Amino acid sequence: MGDSKKVVVVGIPGVGKTTVVTKLEEMLKAAKIRTEQVVFGTVMFEEAQKMGVKSRDDMRKLDVKTQKKLQINAASAIAKKSAPIVLIDTHLFISTKEGYMPGLPNDILKALSPTNLVLIEASPHDIISRRQNDPTRARDVARQEVIERELLIAKAMLSASAVVAGAAIKMVTNADGKADECARELFEALK
Numbered sequence: 143m144g145d146s147k148k149v150v151v152v153g154i155p156g157v158g159k160t161t162v163v164t165k166l167e168e169m170l171k172a173a174k175i176r177t178e179q180v181v182f183g184t185v186m187f188e189e190a191q192k193m194g195v196k197s198r199d200d201m202r203k204l205d206v207k208t209q210k211k212l213q214i215n216a217a218s219a220i221a222k223k224s225a226p227i228v229l230i231d232t233h234l235f236i237s238t239k240e241g242y243m244p245g246l247p248n249d250i251l252k253a254l255s256p257t258n259l260v261l262i263e264a265s266p267h268d269i270i271s272r273r274q275n276d277p278t279r280a281r282d283v284a285r286q287e288v289i290e291r292e293l294l295i296a297k298a299m300l301s302a303s304a305v306v307a308g309a310a311i312k313m314v315t316n317a318d319g320k321a322d323e324c325a326r327e328l329f330e331a332l333k
C-alpha cells in the first residue's frame with residue numbers, strides 16, 4: 143500500500159460529493175489507474191443495519207456514542223482497501239442535537255491515514271436548490287445562514303484534519319452544471 147493515495151473527499155450535504163467522486167472515478171479508470179470508491183456513510187449504514195437501523199437518514203438521530211462506534215467499524219473496513227487510489231466520500235461533521243460532531247475525529251483519521259483531503263464547495267444558493275431538488279434522499283431543508291455557517295465549519299474542520307493527518311488540502315468549487323469540470327480539476331491534481 144506504499145504508493146496508495148487515500149483521498150478523503152468532504153463537503154457539506156448536497157454540495158455534490160458523490161456526483162463529483164463518481165465522475166472522477168470514471169476519469170481515473172479511463173486513464174487505467176486502478177481506483178476504488180467508498181462512500182463512508184454507506185459502509186456506516188451497513189454497520190447500522192446490523193443494529194436494526196432501517197433508513198440511512200435515521201443514522202443522524204442515533205446518540206453520539208452509537209454513531210462513534212459505527213464510524214470506527216466503517217474506518218476499519220475501509221482501511222483494508224489497497225487500490226492505488228482510494229476515494230473516500232465522507233462528511234467533515236454531522237449535526238446532532240448535542241452539536242457538530244466531527245466526521246473525522248483523531249481515531250478515525252489515524253485508522254484511514256489519508257494522503258489527500260479534498261473539500262468540495264458550492265454557493266449556498268446552489269446547495270439549497272440541490273438539497274430541495276434531490277429526489278433520491280430525505281434531506282433536511284436549511285436556510286441560507288445555516289448553510290453559510292456549515293461552510294465555515296467545514297473549512298475549520300478541514301484545517302484541523304490536515305494538521306492531524308499531515309495530508310494535503312485541495313479545495314474545489316462544484317459550480318452548477320459543472321460537475322465534470324470539478325472532477326477534471328481533481329483528476330489533474332491526483333493522477
Ligand code: ATP
Pocket residue numbers: 153154155156157158159160161162233272273275276277316317318319320321
Ligand atoms: P450527501 O453529503 O448528502 O451525500 P453529496 O455531497 O454527495 O450529498 P450529491 O448527492 O452528489 O451530494 O448531489 C446532491 C444533488 O445535487 C443531486 O441531486 C445531484 O444530482 C445534484 N448536483 C451535484 N452536482 C451538481 C452540479 N454541479 N450542478 C447541478 N446539480 C448538481
Ligand code: MG
Pocket residue numbers: 159160161231
Ligand atoms: Mg453523497
